[in-house]
Amino acid sequence: MDFNQPAGTNLFDNARVIGKPTPRIDGPLKTTGTAPYAYERHDVAPDAAYGYILGAAIAKGRISAMNVAEARRAPGVVAIVAAPDVAPVGKGMGNVAPLFGGSDVAHYHQAIAVVVAETFEQARAAAALIRVDYDRTPGAFDLARAAPHAGAEEQDDGAGDGGDPQSQQTPKRIGDFADAFAAAPVKVDATYTTPDESHAMIEPHATIAGWDGDKLTLWTSNQMIAWSKSSMAKILGIAEENVRLDSPYIGGGFGSKLFVRADAVCAALAAKEAGRPVKIALQRPLIANNTAHRHATIQRIRLGAGRDGRITAIAHECWSGNLDGQSGEDGTAQTPVLYAGANRLVASRVTHLDLPEGNAMRAPGEAVGHLALEVAMDELAEATGMDPVALRLANEPTGEVPGKPGTRYSERNLTRCLTEGAERFGWARRNARPGAVRDGRWLVGMGVAAGYRGAPTQKSAARVRLEADGLLVVETDMTDIGTGSYTIIAQTAAETMGLPLDRVSVRLGDSAFPAAAGSGGQWGAASSTAGVYAACVALRRKIGEQLGFAADDATFADGRITAGDRSWALTDAGAQVAEDGIAFGDFQKGYDLGTYAGHFAEVAVDAFTGVTRIRRMLAVCDAGRILNPMSARSQVIGAMVMAAGGALMEELVVDTRFGLFVNHDLAGYEVPVHLDIPHQEVVFLDTVDPVSTPLKAKGVGELGICGPGAAIANAIYNATGIRVREYPLTLDKYLDQLPQVA
Numbered sequence: 001m002d003f004n005q006p007a008g009t010n011l012f013d014n015a016r017v018i019g020k021p022t023p024r025i026d027g028p029l030k031t032t033g034t035a036p037y038a039y040e041r042h043d044v045a046p047d048a049a050y051g052y053i054l055g056a057a058i059a060k061g062r063i064s065a066m067n068v069a070e071a072r073r074a075p076g077v078v079a080i081v082a083a084p085d086v087a088p089v090g091k092g093m094g095n096v097a098p099l100f101g102g103s104d105v106a107h108y109h110q111a112i113a114v115v116v117a118e119t120f121e122q123a124r125a126a127a128a129l130i131r132v133d134y135d136r137t138p139g140a141f142d143l144a145r146a147a148p149h150a151g152a153e154e155q156d157d158g159a160g161d162g163g164d165p166q167s168q169q170t171p172k173r174i175g176d177f178a179d180a181f182a183a184a185p186v187k188v189d190a191t192y193t194t195p196d197e198s199h200a201m202i203e204p205h206a207t208i209a210g211w212d213g214d215k216l217t218l219w220t221s222n223q224m225i226a227w228s229k230s231s232m233a234k235i236l237g238i239a240e241e242n243v244r245l246d247s248p249y250i251g252g253g254f255g256s257k258l259f260v261r262a263d264a265v266c267a268a269l270a271a272k273e274a275g276r277p278v279k280i281a282l283q284r285p286l287i288a289n290n291t292a293h294r295h296a297t298i299q300r301i302r303l304g305a306g307r308d309g310r311i312t313a314i315a316h317e318c319w320s321g322n323l324d325g326q327s328g329e330d331g332t333a334q335t336p337v338l339y340a341g342a343n344r345l346v347a348s349r350v351t352h353l354d355l356p357e358g359n360a361m362r363a364p365g366e367a368v369g370h371l372a373l374e375v376a377m378d379e380l381a382e383a384t385g386m387d388p389v390a391l392r393l394a395n396e397p398t399g400e401v402p403g404k405p406g407t408r409y410s411e412r413n414l415t416r417c418l419t420e421g422a423e424r425f426g427w428a429r430r431n432a433r434p435g436a437v438r439d440g441r442w443l444v445g446m447g448v449a450a451g452y453r454g455a456p457t458q459k460s461a462a463r464v465r466l467e468a469d470g471l472l473v474v475e476t477d478m479t480d481i482g483t484g485s486y487t488i489i490a491q492t493a494a495e496t497m498g499l500p501l502d503r504v505s506v507r508l509g510d511s512a513f514p515a516a517a518g519s520g521g522q523w524g525a526a527s528s529t530a531g532v533y534a535a536c537v538a539l540r541r542k543i544g545e546q547l548g549f550a551a552d553d554a555t556f557a558d559g560r561i562t563a564g565d566r567s568w569a570l571t572d573a574g575a576q577v578a579e580d581g582i583a584f585g586d587f588q589k590g591y592d593l594g595t596y597a598g599h600f601a602e603v604a605v606d607a608f609t610g611v612t613r614i615r616r617m618l619a620v621c622d623a624g625r626i627l628n629p630m631s632a633r634s635q636v637i638g639a640m641v642m643a644a645g646g647a648l649m650e651e652l653v654v655d656t657r658f659g660l661f662v663n664h665d666l667a668g669y670e671v672p673v674h675l676d677i678p679h680q681e682v683v684f685l686d687t688v689d690p691v692s693t694p695l696k697a698k699g700v701g702e703l704g705i706c707g708p709g710a711a712i713a714n715a716i717y718n719a720t721g722i723r724v725r726e727y728p729l730t731l732d733k734y735l736d737q738l739p740q741v742a
């Protein structure tokens with residue numbers, strides 16, 4: 001099905017199943033511990049041996065010698081694959097460093113050997129007996145030093161001579177920023193930093209690999225099945241049809257599992273060497289340095305405005321670093337879209353760093369971009385003496401997207417998000433004077449931030465099979481990373497075929513099924529349900545041809561079909577199967593497809609200890625038709641928790657001498673726990689977006705992390721009058737200033 005123009009009125013506008021709060025159909029499996037995750041698929045390869053990955057102990061250099069003799073003699077050892085014996089593989093599969101092989105070390109904890117043994121403990125013990133000698137070379141491990149011009153005055157035209165800047169995105173200019181900023185009566189010029197962050201998903205990267213002749217099956221945990229199948233074929237030099245990935249349940253991804261990682265590659269190589277299936281879970285302490293993380297950023301924002309708060313000049317520059325010196329964290333992503341302003345400058349610069357690979361983590365770009373832009377807006381509100389909500393309303397664009405000439409908003413209701421949010425949150429009770437509200441020992445404050453996240457679409461296919469007894473089976477390689485894909489896909493099929501939800505069975509994550517959009521970039525829900533709709537429309541037409549009616553004019557409801565004055569049972573044509581997908585037309589390029597939110601937070605800061613407690617959070621979201629308010633709310637709540645973590649505690653601490661993340665486990669990498677998170681409220685506006693998909697839906701999984709962190713930072717400022725621009729906002733950064741307030 002080609003989606004070549006905005007959707008007109010269709011069956012989803014009178015939906016019975018879509019849009020209704022629906023408990024997850026996979027919920028019982030999850031809550032009873034019977035959903036089979038990759039490492040626990042004991043049935044698929046009962047004879048699997050255990051693999052254990054040895055990570056490099058240096059950040060940059062060469063393995064000069066590796067001795068595995070003693071390890072080979074250790075009890076239970078089945079096979080050892082040493083990186084120096086294998087050609088480097090896996091670079092450029094969406095990632096930037098080799099996943100295994102060769103003697104060169106590009107980053108700390110790069111996989112350099114895999115030991116296979118009868119038990120996990122034997123493999124681990126043997127790995128400890130491998131002797132490695134290295135030639136270490138110096139590396140660049142400190143973003144602030146590698147990007148020496150970050151925050152500097154002369155940065156309008158790209159980096160100067162210092163550091164090793166490899167990639168200079170040409171600044172995007174509209175109008176004349178420098179002149180307009182110089183002339184603006186009110187100015188903000190501030191630099192914000194965000195640290196490296198870890199996805200910290202519960203389920204580690206894990207794979208069971210089994211060869212049957214030259215055919216490889218990977219029971220794994222992966223967000224993007226079709227991409228990863230293709231990557232594995234290239235890595236191993238085998239035909240794509242000889243690779244199968246199966247990933248029905250995934251214990252969290254957040255972008256960490258968009259691409260194949262060392263677990264899959266090492267399991268495949270080790271299984272070949274061992275002559276039997278091998279299972280590998282990346283050891284938790286290996287994940288932070290072996291895989292990918294969200295890049296640290298340095299972001300400078302300059303806002304020039306009239307005394308009426310209307311922005312006349314806006315500049316956002318972002319610096320980040322990566323192994324390839326090219327793929328960075330673009331914190332500017334939301335800036336062309338969110339606010340009006342005639343004179344604009346946006347630039348994202350990436351420098352070379354020898355730290356482990358930076359890559360996509362939930363809302364890459366925008367998640368940290370809001371931590372800068374939406375605090376700068378708070379600073380502008382104060383400088384103009386305006387209310388922060390009113391300031392944002394005063395800068396609502398009219399007409400085209402101000403930073404993307406020739407592009408229109410497909411649907412944008414940010415003003416409603418902010419005004420309805422302010423009303424619900426009791427924003428009018430906020431005291432604009434910082435540090436003015438006390439509750440015993442607590443300093444109390446409120447903050448607001450706008451939120452934007454792009455809502456791209458990706459082609460997506462499915463197969464639907466109506467069985468003779470009326471059960472509808474949906475098959476697509478779409479994944480469910482804890483997001484609720486199973487349920488919204490079942491809802492879509494039930495709606496389109498006129499069946500109750502319990503007559504639909506959904507099978508996901510197997511590369512043998514038609515290729516779907518996968519879970520990434522907040523495109524999964526909207527794209528995959530559109531693909532399932534397309535397949536169901538094909539099935540309706542097929543049934544129509546058999547029974548002699550025009551399917552597009554017929555009504556499918558309650559297990560029956562009605563066309564004019566004729567009526568059939570859905571199963572009257574017997575068992576049927578159809579396959580189709582959705583392809584999104586170029587007309588979408590004329591639009592900025594986005595999702596919006598108004599985020600509000602109330603915090604209390606202990607006047608004596610500096611401890612910050614979040615008291616309330618609210619998100620009012622504008623994200624098209626909400627397919628399942630229950631799972632969508634869960635997505636936004638989870639993202640708000642993650643945003644709170646980013647604002648207050650999450651940080652991969654860089655050892656800038658040796659080039660590694662020091663706190664590389666869940667004991668040292670702090671994420672919010674229940675006690676850190678208060679009551680959260682999520683409201684969805686009843687909006688639809690006909691430009692997006694036939695269901696007029698958009699994603700929400702990443703919207704929820706775009707803005708709440710800034711709302712928390714602004715609330716801390718409102719509570720204390722102390723502005724910290726270096727995330728996370730841990731109390732050591734403001735405790736010394738508290739006595740002046742308290």
Ligand code: MOS
Binds near residue numbers: 255522
């Ligand atoms: Mo998302 S960071 O594209 O999984």
